[in-house]
Amino acid sequence: DIQMTQSPSSLSASVGDRVTISCRASQRISNFLNWYQQKPGKAPKLLIYAASNAASSLQSGVPSGFSGSGSGTDFTLTISSLQPEDFATYYCQQSYSTPYTFGQGTKLEI
Amino acid sequence: EVQLVESGGRLVQPGGSLRLSCAASGFGFSSHEMTWVRQAPGKGLEWLSNIGSSGSTIYYADSVKGRFTISRDNAKNSLDLEMNSLRAEDTAVYYCARIITFGGVIGGILDSWGQGTLVTVSS
Numbered sequence: 001d002i003q004m005t006q007s008p009s010s011l012s013a014s015v016g017d018r019v020t021i022s023c024r025a026s027q028r029i030s031n032f033l034n035w036y037q038q039k040p041g042k043a044p045k046l047l048i049y050a051a052s053n054a055a056s057s058l059q060s061g062v063p064s065g066f067s068g069s070g071s072g073t074d075f076t077l078t079i080s081s082l083q084p085e086d087f088a089t090y091y092c093q094q095s096y097s098t099p100y101t102f103g104q105g106t107k108l109e110i
Numbered sequence: 111e112v113q114l115v116e117s118g119g120r121l122v123q124p125g126g127s128l129r130l131s132c133a134a135s136g137f138g139f140s141s142h143e144m145t146w147v148r149q150a151p152g153k154g155l156e157w158l159s160n161i162g163s164s165g166s167t168i169y170y171a172d173s174v175k176g177r178f179t180i181s182r183d184n185a186k187n188s189l190d191l192e193m194n195s196l197r198a199e200d201t202a203v204y205y206c207a208r209i210i211t212f213g214g215v216i217g218g219i220l221d222s223w224g225q226g227t228l229v230t231v232s233s
Contacts, residue, residue: 032216034219043224044155044205045223046219049216050212058210058221059112059221059222091154093157095216095218096218098169099169100157100160100218102154103154104154
């Protein structure tokens, strides 16, 4: 199975900050990497797909201001300027092969 | 608008069985691969199973293989998860999600999720 490791596990930041979350795969996965945002008591929401494509281009209601990069084993989610509604937990997920494993999550706190 | 509504979650005793359902609407259900993902209380996301659009291709996580069975009814726009031999560690919120493919190559993208249904396994 492909292991996904996110760093950091938690992060404190302020409104307006630029934030970066990392995700590393235990083997090369090309750009088969997706990012999700989850708020307490809610279902996850797709943010970035195929490493660098914003889900806001697919459907309405997806937060903007997020970008993704990377290929192979190392990936990054960047929030350009934190908004109050961005405080949540973020997960990466590889879809290169089943089982489609998720990272352990990064909790972004004020 | 894509809608996925899970149902069937409840308190069940260890060793018991439960069937979860996911009602889909607002899109061509029969054209999409579907999946179940769960989240134990206070924990992260765990992928459980995928089923292809026709139901002929199925994958399971090792943690549920042999105990859980995924199925779908394209005529009823419904996805099911039959769960047997339930354990305390199966306690979680269970989500169904739609899978899309990007560029005809990159699959496994979970673009729409239901609100989840809580399964509690306890005596």
